[in-house]
């Protein structure tokens with residue numbers, strides 16, 4: 177089975193994010209980047225498929241030189257090879273999806289697996305876009321699934337319940353948290369990953385279709401206030417709701 | 425991230441991708457597997473045996489030894505980072521790894537015949553076999569050269585008599601690397617579980633390193649076959665192993681200090697007294713800054729030591745400096761953290777008292793604090809002050 181797993185690099189969840197001077201991007205200096213946590217499920221799923229059906233797992237990312245670290249993590253977890261597709265400067269989800277699709281068409285994967293979202297920009301759109309651009313069926317946020325020959329039955333989480341979907345290979349799926357238990361890279365495998373190849377591929381030169389206008393941080397330091405039931409407190413409550421919270 | 429949320433001087437950026445991954449992998453392992461269960465084992469005074477298997481699967485045993493023996497073949501900075509993370513969990517977990525890797529697999533690899541290597545290393549790496557290291561005796565701790573345990577030649581091998589004390593993993597061990605005198609010279613013997621005349625009763629009643637098994641080793645006319653003798657003579661043998669383990673302990677101590685510092689920083693920011701987080705008080709800030717400062721110095725010391733070790737230029741005295749300094753500051757930090765947490769500092773909900781107690785053992789074993797002072801003193805003055 178020819179398995180492609182798409183991974184992305186995101187700021188470490190413990191990083192304090194600051195907005196860049198242009199007001200549209202995050203300040204990258206001093207930020208530690210990690211493998212997007214949802215992509216760990218995607219890689220694990222790819223590795224389990226390989227263990228069951230044989231084949232190869234290719235980890236792919238659209239990024240720059242600094243994205244090599246997450247590819248090495250994927251290789252250390254057990255991916256056979258990695259592909260680094262160069263990213264253009266102002267790319268949006270569509271531009272990145274185009275790069276992935278262009279590359280994927282050349283290797284004709286049986287399945288493309290992604291994380292359900294990148295925890296940086298949270299567009300949730302990548303799996304559907306890649307599927308569409310490749311003219312393949314896609315199922316997003318898969319929480320469990322089975323493969324029988326070339327047919328797939330997948331369960332996905334929907335608001336307040338579950339949905340069961342059938343389709344067939346080749347297809348694109350995105351992994352929901354809990355799909356599996358991602359393995360830790362084992363120390364000997366980390367060392368072996370050094371000699372696995374990372375291929376460099378030029379990205380699609382597709383212009384971005386959406387533009388970020390501005391970005392701001394959520395208000396921090398919201399503190400709860402406890403009032404009692406005296407007359408004074410009630411007056412204070414009304415004042416707070418009116419003047420501070422501006423809800424009445 | 426790398427230096428687990430506390431990397432004031434940006435050491436993470438100096439690490440290779442492999443080093444970063446090793447640290448992250450072991451760090452995740454500690455968060456997910458060690459921290460949730462370790463307090464229970466500490467209280468019960470039991471070693472979490474299932475963790476040994478998981479550590480083996482992760483590949484932490486004999487981490488620097490070649491892959492052909494089932495090991496990771498990583499460098500010494502990777503080894504150090506792994507030890508740091510394990511001890512952020514608990515000194516007992518790190519001790520298990522230190523003994524298995526530096527005190528058992530290292531001498532077997534360095535001084536064992538190819539046959540002995542093939543027999544033991546893959547089993548020790550996968551923890552199908554557990555090892556221990558017997559140097560200390562009831563009457564000879566800091567002065568191992570006075571050891572009484574001895575061997576005499578018999579047909580086809582040696583006859584071993586004597587006793588060792590304070591031996592980590594002794595009761596669990598399938599193979600003991602035992603140092604004994606033969607014709608006045610210290611030699612290393614592999615004593616296997618089940619050999620006639622060999623017993624290893626557990627020592628009870630520890631207030632420190634409670635999640636680690638500590639034992640006596642008793643030898644009564646134990647017959648050791650010729651092939652189980654290591655190819656090294658004199659105290660140089662055991663001391664070379666101790667250099668490996670002390671190197672790992674220097675990193676490990678940072679892990680224990682980090683656990684105390686991180687808990688202190690969080691606690692200071694959230695504990696309100698006099699209507700303010702206690703982190704608002706100058707005295708509390710001074711404590712936190714002291715911790716950060718000492719941890720940062722210890723990190724730089726270890727990072728550099730690791731690079732020296734990988735370059736093959738590290739001297740044992742430099743390891744003494746790191747072990748002495750880092751364990752000392754880790755204990756200071758644990759004590760200050762205990763104070764800063766108030767009453768909560770004695771509770772098992774926080775890792776503080778466990779680390780503080782554990783570090784008392786770490787200060788003593790592998791050369792006491794003062795013995796390392798004397799090693800450094802002798803090195804710079806040229807005058808030996810041991811006796």
Ligand SMILES: Cc1cc2nc3c(=O)[nH]c(=O)nc-3n(C[C@H](O)[C@H](O)[C@H](O)COP(=O)(O)OP(=O)(O)OC[C@H]3O[C@@H](n4cnc5c(N)ncnc54)[C@H](O)[C@@H]3O)c2cc1C
Pocket residue numbers: 523557558559560564565566567589590591592593633638785788789790791792793794795798809810811
């Ligand atoms: C939990 C634990 C696990 C251990 N695991 C192992 C193990 O796996 N294998 C093993 O072989 N050993 C092990 N040890 C033993 C450890 O290495 C010894 O305890 C250590 O070497 C010190 O020896 P001692 O306890 O006999 O102290 P002593 O040597 O009696 O020292 C007592 C005090 O005197 C001081 N002192 C001694 N000589 C001098 C001097 N010349 N000048 C100034 N001060 C001096 C020391 O610094 C110390 O403060 C372990 C110990 C502990 C606590």
